[in-house]
Amino acid sequence: MGRSPCCEKAHTNKGAWTKEEDQRLVAYIKAHGEGSWRSLPNAAGLQRCGKSCRLRWINYLRPDLKRGNFxxxxxxxxxxxxxxxxxxxxxxxxxxxxxxxxxxxxYWNTHIKRKLLARGIDPKTHRQLRAAASSPFSRPLDQLAAAACSSCSPETSGACHSSDDDCGGIDLNLSISPPRGPPSSSPSSLPTTEEA
DNA sequence: AACAGGTTCAACCGCTCATGA
DNA sequence: TTCATGAGCGGTTGAACCTGT
Structure with a gap:
Protein backbone atom coordinates (compact mmCIF):
# COMPACT_ATOMS: atom_id res chain seq x y z
CA MET A 1 0.00 0.00 0.00
CA GLY A 2 1.90 3.00 -1.25
CA ARG A 3 5.11 1.30 -0.46
CA SER A 4 7.63 1.98 -3.16
CA PRO A 5 9.54 -1.04 -4.39
CA CYS A 6 13.10 -1.26 -3.22
CA CYS A 7 14.32 -1.22 -6.77
CA GLU A 8 13.17 -1.15 -10.35
CA LYS A 9 12.13 -4.75 -10.74
CA ALA A 10 11.77 -4.62 -14.49
CA HIS A 11 15.50 -4.24 -14.97
CA THR A 12 16.93 -6.35 -12.21
CA ASN A 13 18.23 -9.88 -12.31
CA LYS A 14 17.03 -12.40 -9.79
CA GLY A 15 18.19 -15.79 -8.66
CA ALA A 16 21.68 -17.17 -8.45
CA TRP A 17 24.60 -14.81 -8.91
CA THR A 18 27.03 -15.30 -11.74
CA LYS A 19 30.80 -15.17 -11.39
CA GLU A 20 30.87 -11.93 -13.28
CA GLU A 21 28.34 -10.32 -10.98
CA ASP A 22 30.33 -11.47 -7.96
CA GLN A 23 33.49 -10.03 -9.43
CA ARG A 24 31.83 -6.71 -10.14
CA LEU A 25 30.41 -6.48 -6.64
CA VAL A 26 33.69 -7.42 -4.96
CA ALA A 27 35.65 -5.02 -7.11
CA TYR A 28 33.28 -2.19 -6.37
CA ILE A 29 33.26 -2.74 -2.61
CA LYS A 30 37.01 -3.14 -2.65
CA ALA A 31 37.30 0.25 -4.26
CA HIS A 32 34.52 2.14 -2.49
CA GLY A 33 33.71 0.22 0.66
CA GLU A 34 30.35 -1.01 1.91
CA GLY A 35 27.26 1.12 2.19
CA SER A 36 24.88 3.06 -0.06
CA TRP A 37 23.40 -0.21 -1.12
CA ARG A 38 20.59 1.44 -2.99
CA SER A 39 22.86 3.25 -5.36
CA LEU A 40 25.52 0.56 -5.46
CA PRO A 41 24.03 -1.58 -8.24
CA ASN A 42 24.00 1.34 -10.66
CA ALA A 43 27.44 2.50 -9.65
CA ALA A 44 28.85 -1.00 -9.94
CA GLY A 45 27.09 -1.75 -13.19
CA LEU A 46 24.97 -4.49 -11.73
CA GLN A 47 21.42 -5.29 -12.76
CA ARG A 48 20.55 -6.17 -9.20
CA CYS A 49 18.53 -4.83 -6.33
CA GLY A 50 20.63 -3.11 -3.67
CA LYS A 51 19.24 -5.47 -1.10
CA SER A 52 20.37 -8.41 -3.14
CA CYS A 53 23.88 -6.95 -3.40
CA ARG A 54 24.05 -6.42 0.34
CA LEU A 55 22.91 -9.95 1.03
CA ARG A 56 25.33 -11.44 -1.45
CA TRP A 57 28.23 -9.53 0.06
CA ILE A 58 27.36 -10.23 3.69
CA ASN A 59 26.49 -13.88 3.29
CA TYR A 60 28.91 -15.01 0.66
CA LEU A 61 31.56 -12.60 -0.56
CA ARG A 62 32.86 -10.99 2.61
CA PRO A 63 36.54 -11.87 3.06
CA ASP A 64 36.26 -12.66 6.78
CA LEU A 65 33.71 -15.43 6.41
CA LYS A 66 34.65 -18.77 7.90
CA ARG A 67 32.42 -21.10 5.93
CA GLY A 68 32.59 -24.83 6.46
CA ASN A 69 31.12 -26.92 9.24
CA PHE A 70 30.14 -25.57 12.60
CA TYR A 107 21.99 -24.10 10.56
CA TRP A 108 19.52 -23.71 13.37
CA ASN A 109 16.59 -24.76 11.24
CA THR A 110 18.33 -27.71 9.63
CA HIS A 111 20.58 -29.09 12.34
CA ILE A 112 20.13 -27.69 15.81
CA LYS A 113 16.36 -27.83 15.91
CA ARG A 114 16.51 -31.51 15.14
CA LYS A 115 19.31 -32.07 17.60
CA LEU A 116 17.32 -30.46 20.38
CA LEU A 117 14.21 -32.39 19.50
CA ALA A 118 16.23 -35.60 19.61
CA ARG A 119 17.29 -34.62 23.12
CA GLY A 120 13.67 -34.04 24.01
CA ILE A 121 14.04 -30.28 24.17
CA ASP A 122 11.63 -27.82 22.65
CA PRO A 123 13.75 -25.64 20.33
CA LYS A 124 11.46 -22.68 20.88
CA THR A 125 11.33 -22.62 24.66
CA HIS A 126 14.44 -24.70 25.39
CA ARG A 127 12.39 -26.60 27.89
CA GLN A 128 12.10 -30.32 28.27
CA LEU A 129 9.37 -31.89 26.19
CA ARG A 130 7.30 -34.19 28.38
CA ALA A 131 7.19 -37.18 26.04
CA ALA A 132 10.94 -37.35 25.62
CA ALA A 133 11.87 -36.64 29.20
CA SER A 134 13.57 -39.98 29.55
CA SER A 135 15.69 -39.63 26.45
CA PRO A 136 19.25 -40.82 27.13
CA PHE A 137 20.50 -37.69 25.40
CA SER A 138 18.30 -35.35 27.33
CA ARG A 139 20.08 -32.59 29.12
CA PRO A 140 17.74 -29.70 29.68
CA LEU A 141 19.17 -26.52 28.33
CA ASP A 142 18.10 -24.83 31.51
CA GLN A 143 20.49 -27.08 33.37
CA LEU A 144 23.12 -26.47 30.76
CA ALA A 145 22.81 -22.73 31.10
CA ALA A 146 22.70 -22.88 34.86
CA ALA A 147 25.77 -25.06 34.92
CA ALA A 148 27.51 -22.59 32.68
CA CYS A 149 26.70 -19.68 34.92
CA SER A 150 26.92 -20.08 38.65
CA SER A 151 24.74 -17.06 39.30
CA CYS A 152 21.91 -18.30 37.11
CA SER A 153 19.01 -20.48 38.05
CA PRO A 154 16.84 -21.85 35.27
CA GLU A 155 14.19 -19.37 36.29
CA THR A 156 16.47 -16.38 36.29
CA SER A 157 18.95 -17.14 33.57
CA GLY A 158 17.34 -14.76 31.12
CA ALA A 159 17.54 -11.81 33.44
CA CYS A 160 21.06 -12.63 34.49
CA HIS A 161 22.36 -12.71 30.95
CA SER A 162 21.24 -9.26 30.19
CA SER A 163 24.27 -8.03 32.04
CA ASP A 164 27.91 -8.49 31.20
CA ASP A 165 28.15 -11.74 33.09
CA ASP A 166 30.66 -14.13 31.77
CA CYS A 167 28.79 -17.41 31.67
CA GLY A 168 30.60 -20.65 31.28
CA GLY A 169 33.59 -19.02 29.75
CA ILE A 170 31.45 -17.46 27.07
CA ASP A 171 31.56 -13.73 26.81
CA LEU A 172 27.91 -12.89 26.89
CA ASN A 173 28.33 -9.19 26.66
CA LEU A 174 25.37 -8.64 24.41
CA SER A 175 25.84 -5.01 23.75
CA ILE A 176 25.43 -4.51 20.07
CA SER A 177 28.76 -4.16 18.45
CA PRO A 178 29.48 -4.01 14.75
CA PRO A 179 29.41 -7.64 13.79
CA ARG A 180 32.17 -7.14 11.33
CA GLY A 181 35.19 -5.01 10.83
CA PRO A 182 35.69 -2.43 8.15
CA PRO A 183 35.61 -3.96 4.71
CA SER A 184 38.87 -2.43 3.71
CA SER A 185 40.83 -4.24 6.41
CA SER A 186 42.24 -6.91 4.17
CA PRO A 187 41.11 -6.47 0.62
CA SER A 188 43.86 -8.72 -0.61
CA SER A 189 42.17 -11.64 1.08
CA LEU A 190 38.97 -11.20 -0.83
CA PRO A 191 37.82 -14.53 -2.10
CA THR A 192 37.94 -15.10 -5.75
CA THR A 193 34.95 -16.63 -7.37
CA GLU A 194 37.05 -19.70 -7.96
CA GLU A 195 36.95 -20.28 -4.23
CA ALA A 196 33.18 -20.00 -4.14
C1' DA B 1 20.83 -47.06 -13.20
C1' DA B 2 16.76 -44.63 -12.24
C1' DC B 3 13.63 -42.65 -9.42
C1' DA B 4 11.53 -40.59 -5.11
C1' DG B 5 11.83 -38.37 -1.05
C1' DG B 6 14.57 -35.74 2.12
C1' DT B 7 17.93 -32.15 3.13
C1' DT B 8 20.56 -28.05 2.54
C1' DC B 9 21.38 -23.36 1.71
C1' DA B 10 21.40 -19.18 -1.33
C1' DA B 11 18.30 -15.85 -2.26
C1' DC B 12 13.90 -13.25 -2.08
C1' DC B 13 10.08 -10.86 0.33
C1' DG B 14 7.96 -7.91 3.36
C1' DC B 15 8.28 -5.80 7.53
C1' DT B 16 10.39 -2.68 11.15
C1' DC B 17 13.82 0.52 12.58
C1' DA B 18 16.89 4.53 12.11
C1' DT B 19 17.89 8.78 10.26
C1' DG B 20 17.57 13.13 8.05
C1' DA B 21 14.87 16.89 5.94
C1' DT C 1 6.50 16.46 14.90
C1' DT C 2 5.82 14.28 10.71
C1' DC C 3 7.11 12.13 6.64
C1' DA C 4 10.18 9.95 3.25
C1' DT C 5 13.87 7.07 2.42
C1' DG C 6 17.43 3.66 3.08
C1' DA C 7 19.25 -0.11 5.79
C1' DG C 8 18.74 -4.21 8.26
C1' DC C 9 16.28 -8.20 10.00
C1' DG C 10 13.67 -12.56 10.26
C1' DG C 11 10.68 -15.70 7.80
C1' DT C 12 10.06 -18.25 3.79
C1' DT C 13 10.89 -20.35 -0.70
C1' DG C 14 12.71 -23.22 -4.21
C1' DA C 15 16.54 -25.18 -6.83
C1' DA C 16 20.40 -28.13 -6.27
C1' DC C 17 22.22 -31.84 -4.07
C1' DC C 18 22.19 -36.20 -1.35
C1' DT C 19 20.56 -40.69 0.14
C1' DG C 20 17.85 -44.70 0.21
C1' DT C 21 15.16 -48.03 -2.39
Missing amino acids: TEEEDDLIIKLHQILGNKWSVIAGRLPGRTDNEIKN
Whole structure:
Protein backbone atom coordinates (compact mmCIF):
# COMPACT_ATOMS: atom_id res chain seq x y z
CA MET A 1 0.00 0.00 0.00
CA GLY A 2 1.90 3.00 -1.25
CA ARG A 3 5.11 1.30 -0.46
CA SER A 4 7.63 1.98 -3.16
CA PRO A 5 9.54 -1.04 -4.39
CA CYS A 6 13.10 -1.26 -3.22
CA CYS A 7 14.32 -1.22 -6.77
CA GLU A 8 13.17 -1.15 -10.35
CA LYS A 9 12.13 -4.75 -10.74
CA ALA A 10 11.77 -4.62 -14.49
CA HIS A 11 15.50 -4.24 -14.97
CA THR A 12 16.93 -6.35 -12.21
CA ASN A 13 18.23 -9.88 -12.31
CA LYS A 14 17.03 -12.40 -9.79
CA GLY A 15 18.19 -15.79 -8.66
CA ALA A 16 21.68 -17.17 -8.45
CA TRP A 17 24.60 -14.81 -8.91
CA THR A 18 27.03 -15.30 -11.74
CA LYS A 19 30.80 -15.17 -11.39
CA GLU A 20 30.87 -11.93 -13.28
CA GLU A 21 28.34 -10.32 -10.98
CA ASP A 22 30.33 -11.47 -7.96
CA GLN A 23 33.49 -10.03 -9.43
CA ARG A 24 31.83 -6.71 -10.14
CA LEU A 25 30.41 -6.48 -6.64
CA VAL A 26 33.69 -7.42 -4.96
CA ALA A 27 35.65 -5.02 -7.11
CA TYR A 28 33.28 -2.19 -6.37
CA ILE A 29 33.26 -2.74 -2.61
CA LYS A 30 37.01 -3.14 -2.65
CA ALA A 31 37.30 0.25 -4.26
CA HIS A 32 34.52 2.14 -2.49
CA GLY A 33 33.71 0.22 0.66
CA GLU A 34 30.35 -1.01 1.91
CA GLY A 35 27.26 1.12 2.19
CA SER A 36 24.88 3.06 -0.06
CA TRP A 37 23.40 -0.21 -1.12
CA ARG A 38 20.59 1.44 -2.99
CA SER A 39 22.86 3.25 -5.36
CA LEU A 40 25.52 0.56 -5.46
CA PRO A 41 24.03 -1.58 -8.24
CA ASN A 42 24.00 1.34 -10.66
CA ALA A 43 27.44 2.50 -9.65
CA ALA A 44 28.85 -1.00 -9.94
CA GLY A 45 27.09 -1.75 -13.19
CA LEU A 46 24.97 -4.49 -11.73
CA GLN A 47 21.42 -5.29 -12.76
CA ARG A 48 20.55 -6.17 -9.20
CA CYS A 49 18.53 -4.83 -6.33
CA GLY A 50 20.63 -3.11 -3.67
CA LYS A 51 19.24 -5.47 -1.10
CA SER A 52 20.37 -8.41 -3.14
CA CYS A 53 23.88 -6.95 -3.40
CA ARG A 54 24.05 -6.42 0.34
CA LEU A 55 22.91 -9.95 1.03
CA ARG A 56 25.33 -11.44 -1.45
CA TRP A 57 28.23 -9.53 0.06
CA ILE A 58 27.36 -10.23 3.69
CA ASN A 59 26.49 -13.88 3.29
CA TYR A 60 28.91 -15.01 0.66
CA LEU A 61 31.56 -12.60 -0.56
CA ARG A 62 32.86 -10.99 2.61
CA PRO A 63 36.54 -11.87 3.06
CA ASP A 64 36.26 -12.66 6.78
CA LEU A 65 33.71 -15.43 6.41
CA LYS A 66 34.65 -18.77 7.90
CA ARG A 67 32.42 -21.10 5.93
CA GLY A 68 32.59 -24.83 6.46
CA ASN A 69 31.12 -26.92 9.24
CA PHE A 70 30.14 -25.57 12.60
CA THR A 71 32.18 -26.85 15.53
CA GLU A 72 30.70 -28.35 18.69
CA GLU A 73 31.68 -25.18 20.52
CA GLU A 74 29.81 -23.05 17.99
CA ASP A 75 26.83 -25.40 18.29
CA ASP A 76 26.70 -24.98 22.05
CA LEU A 77 27.19 -21.25 21.82
CA ILE A 78 24.36 -20.87 19.33
CA ILE A 79 22.05 -22.92 21.51
CA LYS A 80 22.88 -20.90 24.60
CA LEU A 81 22.56 -17.60 22.81
CA HIS A 82 19.29 -18.65 21.25
CA GLN A 83 17.97 -19.60 24.66
CA ILE A 84 18.72 -16.10 25.86
CA LEU A 85 18.00 -14.06 22.77
CA GLY A 86 15.49 -16.03 20.75
CA ASN A 87 15.56 -15.61 16.98
CA LYS A 88 17.87 -12.60 17.05
CA TRP A 89 20.08 -14.13 14.39
CA SER A 90 22.04 -11.01 13.69
CA VAL A 91 22.92 -10.60 17.36
CA ILE A 92 23.86 -14.25 17.63
CA ALA A 93 25.97 -13.89 14.50
CA GLY A 94 27.71 -10.98 16.13
CA ARG A 95 29.02 -13.36 18.78
CA LEU A 96 30.32 -15.84 16.21
CA PRO A 97 33.13 -14.33 14.19
CA GLY A 98 33.03 -15.35 10.56
CA ARG A 99 29.45 -16.53 10.67
CA THR A 100 26.46 -14.76 9.17
CA ASP A 101 22.94 -14.42 10.47
CA ASN A 102 21.61 -16.26 7.44
CA GLU A 103 24.06 -19.10 7.90
CA ILE A 104 23.21 -19.45 11.58
CA LYS A 105 19.50 -19.26 10.86
CA ASN A 106 19.82 -22.00 8.28
CA TYR A 107 21.99 -24.10 10.56
CA TRP A 108 19.52 -23.71 13.37
CA ASN A 109 16.59 -24.76 11.24
CA THR A 110 18.33 -27.71 9.63
CA HIS A 111 20.58 -29.09 12.34
CA ILE A 112 20.13 -27.69 15.81
CA LYS A 113 16.36 -27.83 15.91
CA ARG A 114 16.51 -31.51 15.14
CA LYS A 115 19.31 -32.07 17.60
CA LEU A 116 17.32 -30.46 20.38
CA LEU A 117 14.21 -32.39 19.50
CA ALA A 118 16.23 -35.60 19.61
CA ARG A 119 17.29 -34.62 23.12
CA GLY A 120 13.67 -34.04 24.01
CA ILE A 121 14.04 -30.28 24.17
CA ASP A 122 11.63 -27.82 22.65
CA PRO A 123 13.75 -25.64 20.33
CA LYS A 124 11.46 -22.68 20.88
CA THR A 125 11.33 -22.62 24.66
CA HIS A 126 14.44 -24.70 25.39
CA ARG A 127 12.39 -26.60 27.89
CA GLN A 128 12.10 -30.32 28.27
CA LEU A 129 9.37 -31.89 26.19
CA ARG A 130 7.30 -34.19 28.38
CA ALA A 131 7.19 -37.18 26.04
CA ALA A 132 10.94 -37.35 25.62
CA ALA A 133 11.87 -36.64 29.20
CA SER A 134 13.57 -39.98 29.55
CA SER A 135 15.69 -39.63 26.45
CA PRO A 136 19.25 -40.82 27.13
CA PHE A 137 20.50 -37.69 25.40
CA SER A 138 18.30 -35.35 27.33
CA ARG A 139 20.08 -32.59 29.12
CA PRO A 140 17.74 -29.70 29.68
CA LEU A 141 19.17 -26.52 28.33
CA ASP A 142 18.10 -24.83 31.51
CA GLN A 143 20.49 -27.08 33.37
CA LEU A 144 23.12 -26.47 30.76
CA ALA A 145 22.81 -22.73 31.10
CA ALA A 146 22.70 -22.88 34.86
CA ALA A 147 25.77 -25.06 34.92
CA ALA A 148 27.51 -22.59 32.68
CA CYS A 149 26.70 -19.68 34.92
CA SER A 150 26.92 -20.08 38.65
CA SER A 151 24.74 -17.06 39.30
CA CYS A 152 21.91 -18.30 37.11
CA SER A 153 19.01 -20.48 38.05
CA PRO A 154 16.84 -21.85 35.27
CA GLU A 155 14.19 -19.37 36.29
CA THR A 156 16.47 -16.38 36.29
CA SER A 157 18.95 -17.14 33.57
CA GLY A 158 17.34 -14.76 31.12
CA ALA A 159 17.54 -11.81 33.44
CA CYS A 160 21.06 -12.63 34.49
CA HIS A 161 22.36 -12.71 30.95
CA SER A 162 21.24 -9.26 30.19
CA SER A 163 24.27 -8.03 32.04
CA ASP A 164 27.91 -8.49 31.20
CA ASP A 165 28.15 -11.74 33.09
CA ASP A 166 30.66 -14.13 31.77
CA CYS A 167 28.79 -17.41 31.67
CA GLY A 168 30.60 -20.65 31.28
CA GLY A 169 33.59 -19.02 29.75
CA ILE A 170 31.45 -17.46 27.07
CA ASP A 171 31.56 -13.73 26.81
CA LEU A 172 27.91 -12.89 26.89
CA ASN A 173 28.33 -9.19 26.66
CA LEU A 174 25.37 -8.64 24.41
CA SER A 175 25.84 -5.01 23.75
CA ILE A 176 25.43 -4.51 20.07
CA SER A 177 28.76 -4.16 18.45
CA PRO A 178 29.48 -4.01 14.75
CA PRO A 179 29.41 -7.64 13.79
CA ARG A 180 32.17 -7.14 11.33
CA GLY A 181 35.19 -5.01 10.83
CA PRO A 182 35.69 -2.43 8.15
CA PRO A 183 35.61 -3.96 4.71
CA SER A 184 38.87 -2.43 3.71
CA SER A 185 40.83 -4.24 6.41
CA SER A 186 42.24 -6.91 4.17
CA PRO A 187 41.11 -6.47 0.62
CA SER A 188 43.86 -8.72 -0.61
CA SER A 189 42.17 -11.64 1.08
CA LEU A 190 38.97 -11.20 -0.83
CA PRO A 191 37.82 -14.53 -2.10
CA THR A 192 37.94 -15.10 -5.75
CA THR A 193 34.95 -16.63 -7.37
CA GLU A 194 37.05 -19.70 -7.96
CA GLU A 195 36.95 -20.28 -4.23
CA ALA A 196 33.18 -20.00 -4.14
C1' DA B 1 20.83 -47.06 -13.20
C1' DA B 2 16.76 -44.63 -12.24
C1' DC B 3 13.63 -42.65 -9.42
C1' DA B 4 11.53 -40.59 -5.11
C1' DG B 5 11.83 -38.37 -1.05
C1' DG B 6 14.57 -35.74 2.12
C1' DT B 7 17.93 -32.15 3.13
C1' DT B 8 20.56 -28.05 2.54
C1' DC B 9 21.38 -23.36 1.71
C1' DA B 10 21.40 -19.18 -1.33
C1' DA B 11 18.30 -15.85 -2.26
C1' DC B 12 13.90 -13.25 -2.08
C1' DC B 13 10.08 -10.86 0.33
C1' DG B 14 7.96 -7.91 3.36
C1' DC B 15 8.28 -5.80 7.53
C1' DT B 16 10.39 -2.68 11.15
C1' DC B 17 13.82 0.52 12.58
C1' DA B 18 16.89 4.53 12.11
C1' DT B 19 17.89 8.78 10.26
C1' DG B 20 17.57 13.13 8.05
C1' DA B 21 14.87 16.89 5.94
C1' DT C 1 6.50 16.46 14.90
C1' DT C 2 5.82 14.28 10.71
C1' DC C 3 7.11 12.13 6.64
C1' DA C 4 10.18 9.95 3.25
C1' DT C 5 13.87 7.07 2.42
C1' DG C 6 17.43 3.66 3.08
C1' DA C 7 19.25 -0.11 5.79
C1' DG C 8 18.74 -4.21 8.26
C1' DC C 9 16.28 -8.20 10.00
C1' DG C 10 13.67 -12.56 10.26
C1' DG C 11 10.68 -15.70 7.80
C1' DT C 12 10.06 -18.25 3.79
C1' DT C 13 10.89 -20.35 -0.70
C1' DG C 14 12.71 -23.22 -4.21
C1' DA C 15 16.54 -25.18 -6.83
C1' DA C 16 20.40 -28.13 -6.27
C1' DC C 17 22.22 -31.84 -4.07
C1' DC C 18 22.19 -36.20 -1.35
C1' DT C 19 20.56 -40.69 0.14
C1' DG C 20 17.85 -44.70 0.21
C1' DT C 21 15.16 -48.03 -2.39
